[in-house]
Amino acid sequence: MKTPLTALLGCAAPVVQTAMGWVAEPPLVAATTRAGGFGFLAGASIPPGEVEAKIRAVEEACDGLFGVNFHMFQPNADEIIGAILAHAGRIRAVSYGRGPDAATIARFKAAGILCMPTVGAVKHAVKAVELGADIITVQGGEGGGHTGSVPTSLLLPQVLDAVDVPVVAAGGFHDGRGLAAALAWGATGIAMGTRFLLTTESPVARDTLEVYLRTGNPQDIRITRAVDGLPQRFIDNAEVQRLELMSAPARLAASLRHGLAYGRQSDMSLGQMARLLWRSARSDDGSFAATVMAPNLPRLVQRGLLRGDTKAGLLPSGQVAALIDELQSCEDLISGIVTEARARIDALSHLTTAEAPNG
Numbered sequence: 023m024k025t026p027l028t029a030l031l032g033c034a035a036p037v038v039q040t041a042m043g044w045v046a047e048p049p050l051v052a053a054t055t056r057a058g059g060f061g062f063l064a065g066a067s068i069p070p071g072e073v074e075a076k077i078r079a080v081e082e083a084c085d086g087l088f089g090v091n092f093h094m095f096q097p098n099a100d101e102i103i104g105a106i107l108a109h110a111g112r113i114r115a116v117s118y119g120r121g122p123d124a125a126t127i128a129r130f131k132a133a134g135i136l137c138m139p140t141v142g143a144v145k146h147a148v149k150a151v152e153l154g155a156d157i158i159t160v161q162g163g164e165g166g167g168h169t170g171s172v173p174t175s176l177l178l179p180q181v182l183d184a185v186d187v188p189v190v191a192a193g194g195f196h197d198g199r200g201l202a203a204a205l206a207w208g209a210t211g212i213a214m215g216t217r218f219l220l221t222t223e224s225p226v227a228r229d230t231l232e233v234y235l236r237t238g239n240p241q242d243i244r245i246t247r248a249v250d251g252l253p254q255r256f257i258d259n260a261e262v263q264r265l266e267l268m269s270a271p272a273r274l275a276a277s278l279r280h281g282l283a284y285g286r287q288s289d290m291s292l293g294q295m296a297r298l299l300w301r302s303a304r305s306d307d308g309s310f311a312a313t314v315m316a317p318n319l320p321r322l323v324q325r326g327l328l329r330g331d332t333k334a335g336l337l338p339s340g341q342v343a344a345l346i347d348e349l350q351s352c353e354d355l356i357s358g359i360v361t362e363a364r365a366r367i368d369a370l371s372h373l374t375t376a377e378a379p380n381g
């Protein structure tokens with residue numbers, strides 16, 4: 023299925039697997055790419071010194087082009103930018119939030135790498151295009167990870183009207199009906215996180231996957247600011263509730279504890295940790311709360327996703343998990359989505375012909 027997105031990214035299907043910390047690891051990215059989609063490696067959760075090896079692992083496991091996601095305020099931002107540029111032959115696109123400045127974006131573009139930020143608001147889409155974005159991914163509020171409050175059905179047409187670059191729809195997609203709808207809106211493809219988390223190539227622990235598959239009510243996958251000060255969606259559990267009930271000083275103490283432990287695990291010196299805090303405080307998202315609480319996130323998410331601790335860990339998720347009740351391989355998922363989208367588009371074009379007054 024060809025769209026402007028497949029032409030730009032060099033993939034067979036207009037289906038993007040988005041970056042998810044500790045989930046979008048080389049096996050998932052390579053499986054997506056082998057299946058004809060376009061996978062993004064989650065770079066923001068790669069510890070210093072390991073970037074090159076992860077990029078090589080994707081390159082060795084598939085033949086196609088892929089993408090890398092990163093944040094400007096991660097401790098090894100310079101390392102990851104350098105590695106991406108060094109692998110420009112295979113890395114076709116980078117994704118980010120409100121991260122790199124115009125000069126960094128220009129370096130990517132000069133190397134032939136497409137800049138494809140994810141935005142959750144119209145003004146951020148406009149700003150990203152002004153800074154040089156080639157493609158915009160629009161994530162509606164039902165999406166997983168850090169997310170806004172405007173649903174995809176409203177945000178997508180708003181952004182399509184506001185920018186003149188190709189737009190990819192994200193937030194709540196899981197099947198071919200969604201792809202057909204996104205294309206009908208005028209988007210050039212879909213991007214999915216949660217649906218790819220629930221594939222057989224996902225590194226998430228079995229017990230945790232069971233919780234995602236069992237969750238059947240979208241309202242049980244809710245937004246909280248209690249983890250890192252920014253709105254983020256999680257499957258409701260004892261840990262989300264515990265964090266919400268904590269006093270501000272207790273939350274700060276827990277955050278410092280988690281930050282130190284995560285820094286040690288990632289081999290960061292105290293100086294590097296201080297620099298990370300400073301960079302994050304100066305970033306666009308850097309409210310004081312977001313900065314001091316951010317260290318809560320990695321340890322608790324790793325505990326939930328990788329160690330299978332579904333009570334004391336956190337389970338980031340889009341609301342769409344409530345509509346998914348089985349794991350699929352990336353191959354079956356992407357081919358099924360394309361087949362179903364074609365069928366929907368076919369059915370619609372017949373409907374139009376049959377109902378046309380002179381048809």
Ligand SMILES: Cc1cc2nc3c(=O)[nH]c(=O)nc-3n(C[C@H](O)[C@H](O)[C@H](O)COP(=O)(O)O)c2cc1C
Nearest residue numbers: 040041042043165166167193194214215216338340
């Ligand atoms: C478990 C999980 C982890 C995520 N981690 C990141 C991340 O590290 N960086 C990022 O830019 N987005 C992250 N996201 C957001 C996704 O990249 C994507 O935009 C979102 O999941 C799309 O919505 P959907 O889940 O409804 O498909 C994460 C989402 C999930 C579910």
